[in-house]
Amino acid sequence: GCINHLDFDVLMSFTYLIFKNKKPISYNCLINSTNVYNFIYASSQNRAAFSNLAAKFATLAIEEEKWKVILGRTGPIQFAHKLANEHIKSKKPVTFTVVNKVLAYCNISITEEILNSLINAPSINIKKLDTKESQKFIKDNIGRRTSKIQIPGVYIFKNNITGEKYVDSSSHLALRLQGYLNYSSKPTGKFLPKLFKDKLSNFTLEIIPLVNNYNFRSEIVLEQYYLLDPSFNLNTVKVANNPSGSNARPLYLYNRDKTVLYYSSTQQTDFIKNLNISHFTFSKHLKKGTYYLNKYLFTRESELNAKVKDISIINLALQLEKDRKLFNKNKPINSLSKSVLMCSEAVNMQQDNKLVLPKLPVVRSGKESNFIKKRPEMLFFSIGKCVEYLRSNGHTATHTTLIKYIDTGKSYYGYIFKYV
Known part of the structure; x- marks a missing residue:
């Protein structure tokens, strides 16, 4: 009969096969092997053991592929890793051109002036990392891990004894550094095992907060600059990691004068x-710097002295909904909200180059459309209502076409349309 093996016994059996074979044995090879099949599937207990082991091998295979991508041995940024390694071996100075070539995978491009400004950005140097005073100093300067305003930047650890260096960046410096200071990060790679072994007392820390207003994640650029320096020998990966693919800096929702911060995120979604908030409305106010609902500001510029509003996302959403209802009482119904005057070609509305508005029927809901039969002029509080009226009278009008005729001043269905 066949002996029932435990997981450990099965694993040892596989290990023996691997060493005896002296060649790499793939996951598929293990699964498809007839001898292994007969050996494992002789009993129900062995079948369960085999299933568990197969799952472990599958997980290891996935992890292996993931690390191949991270290390640049495969995947879409393999060329970036090749460029970085070639430059490090050349021992040539790092220029903005080299940085641009390496970071081309995430569509970041900088000038020499921008690189110089990042290199010369002020930094915070801390020598005694293991003291409470130092950790308090860090929190006072870059915030806490729970702060709504998270400062992006670069940080450099240096071993006081060996001189070895490690550089990394984050869009949330306070959150990231907390993992190092509390030894709560997973000890992978070259640096973290050394930090956990030698402790904070053997390292100095340089923090470079980056609060400029570039329209890309400047911390990735500065990190890449240092990664191309051979002296940063504790970094296994030589290309700045940007797994989300986003180059955007954090977004903030303030009141008009930026004294109160309501919300922040790195994603527009x-x-x-x-x-x-609609994508069109959000993008419009962010780009133009105008005020949403006449009281809120979307921006990428952080205001470190702003008071953080203690409000949940749900309550903030309800607050905005109330503000929208109040705001819409005093604004035209349609989003294309410029008021439009419609008059027949026979009416002369121009006196001394000034527009004269007679007493006109006002259309808000479209119910007054019969007024046009009595009067040759009409006032609409929005382009949408004007289009709605024209369509109700059998004309195939559209927003785009109407705007074109307003801009050109040409007659449209026997009428002249003007913004007022």
């Missing part, structure tokens, strides 16, 4: 989904 968080504002759109969590706060029920």
Whole structure:
């Protein structure tokens, strides 16, 4: 009969086969092997053991592929790793051109002036990392891990005894550094096992907060600059990691004068989904710097002295909904909200180059459309209502076409349209 093996026994059996074979044995090879099949599937207990072991091998295979991508041995940024390693071996100075070539995979491009400004950015140097005073100093300067305003930047650890260095960056410096200071990060790679073994007392820390207003993640650029320096020998990966593919800096929702911070995120979709703000409206106010609902400001510029509003996302969404209802009482119904005057070609509305508005029927809901039969002029509080009226009278009008005729001043269905 066949002996029932435990997981450990099965694992040892596989280990023996691997060493005896002296060649790499793939996961598929193990699964498809007839001898292994007969050996393992002789009993129900062995079948369960085999299933568990197969799952372990599958997990290891996935992890192996993931690390191949991270280390640049495969995947879409393999060429970036090749460029970085070639430059490090050349021992040539790092220029903005080299940085641009390596970071081309994430569409970041900088000038020499920008690189110089990042290199010369002020930094915070801390020598005694293991003291409470130092950790308090860090929190006072870059915030806490729970702060709504998270400062991006670069940090450099240096071993006081060996001189070995490690550089990394984060869009949330306080959150990232907390993992090092509390020894709560997973000890992988070259640096973290040394930090956990030698402790904080054997390292100095340089923090470079980056609060400029570049329209890309400047911390990735500065990290890449240092990664191309051979002296940073504790870094296994030589290309700045940007797994999300996003180059955008964090976004903030303030009041008009930026004294109160309501919300922040690195993703536009968080504002759109969590706060029920349309993509068009959000993008328009962010780009133009105008005020949403006449009282809120979207921006990428952080204001470190702003008071953080203690409000949940749900309550903030409800607050914005109330503000929208109040704001919409005093604004035209349609989003294309410029008021439009429609008058017949026979009416002369120009006196001394000034527009004269007679007493006109005002259309808000479209119910007054019969007024056009009595009067040759009409005032609409939005382009949408004007289009709605024209369509109700059998004309195939569109927003785009109407705007074109307003801009050109040409007649459209026998009428002249003007913004007022």
